[in-house]
Amino acid sequence: MINIGKKYLGIDIKKCKFLGEGCEGRVYLTPDGHALKIFKNKANCKAECNILKKVEGSKYFPKIIKANSRYILREYVDGNTLENYIIKNGLSKKLAINLIKLVEEFKKLNFKRLDMRGVHIFVQEDESVMVIDPRKTFTKKISGPVSMLKSLEKVGALDKFIKVLISERPDLAVKWIKAFAR
Ligand SMILES: Nc1ncnc2c1ncn2[C@@H]1O[C@H](COP(=O)(O)OP(=O)(O)O)[C@@H](O)[C@H]1O
Ligand SMILES: [Mg+2]
Structure with missing residues (x-):
């Protein structure tokens, strides 16, 4: 208490x-x-x-x-959780690219867990993204952003995201879809 x-x-x-x-x-x-x-x-x-x-x-x-x-x-991190932001504003190409860059940053930082729950991704007004509550990032092995993709699916934005991913980073699209479908 x-x-x-x-x-x-x-x-x-x-x-x-x-x-x-x-x-x-x-x-x-x-x-x-x-x-x-x-x-x-x-x-x-x-x-x-x-x-x-x-x-x-x-x-x-x-x-x-x-x-x-x-x-x-x-x-303090301003903004809205990923799901709430998309419910209100939809998923733009810019936001999709920012999410791809976020997961690429996880790789650069040597995270084992290349994923983040949607509730812990905050989207600001300019569509930049930040993580509020990183956990087990260096210990739990997750090969693709499965829970992030689940959040996108939940708010009806998965197809649009995958389209952007395929056009921008076909190499990642193959890996992430595989991890998601597992
Ligand atoms: N840096 C931050 N800026 C703004 N809000 C935050 C920040 N950190 C946490 N919050 C708010 O507090 C809530 C709980 O924080 P969180 O770190 O997720 O706790 P827990 O580790 O118990 O899950 C978040 O869902 C968010 O609403
Ligand atoms: Mg939390």
Whole structure:
């Protein structure tokens, strides 16, 4: 349970706005415009901290501002989840290409898991994309963006995405369709 009135990394939780929660913790928007994630579990906090440190410098991930064993203060990511964004705005060629580049970035960063759940991909107004909650990226082996493609399928954008993928990167299309169909 969150102890209301307590300070986290010097931040007064009463002055923060609740952003959301997942299975690992709760996330708040601080008065300075950062995202404070309070973990239930120290091991999860350490694992996420390690990943965010390894990807430091990549434009696709929020930078860590401060952290300790239970809390991470990081950049706030604006925008909408992939599925909600597409439901509202559809999938443009530009967004499809940005998603392809995102997975290519995972490869450059030496991720074993070349995938990201749609709920953890945020799309900003200019259609650039960012990852909010990277997990098991260096440990779980996934050879193609299966859950990302599932999200696209769920919102009726898979055909359009595959068309763009085939025209831009036929080499990846073969691999990703194979991973998806498995
Ligand atoms: N950096 C961020 N910027 C904006 N919102 C965020 C950020 N990190 C998390 N959130 C919000 O908080 C929710 C829970 O965060 P998340 O990191 O996914 O928690 P968990 O690890 O428990 O799944 C997200 O679904 C999102 O709405
Ligand atoms: Mg999450």
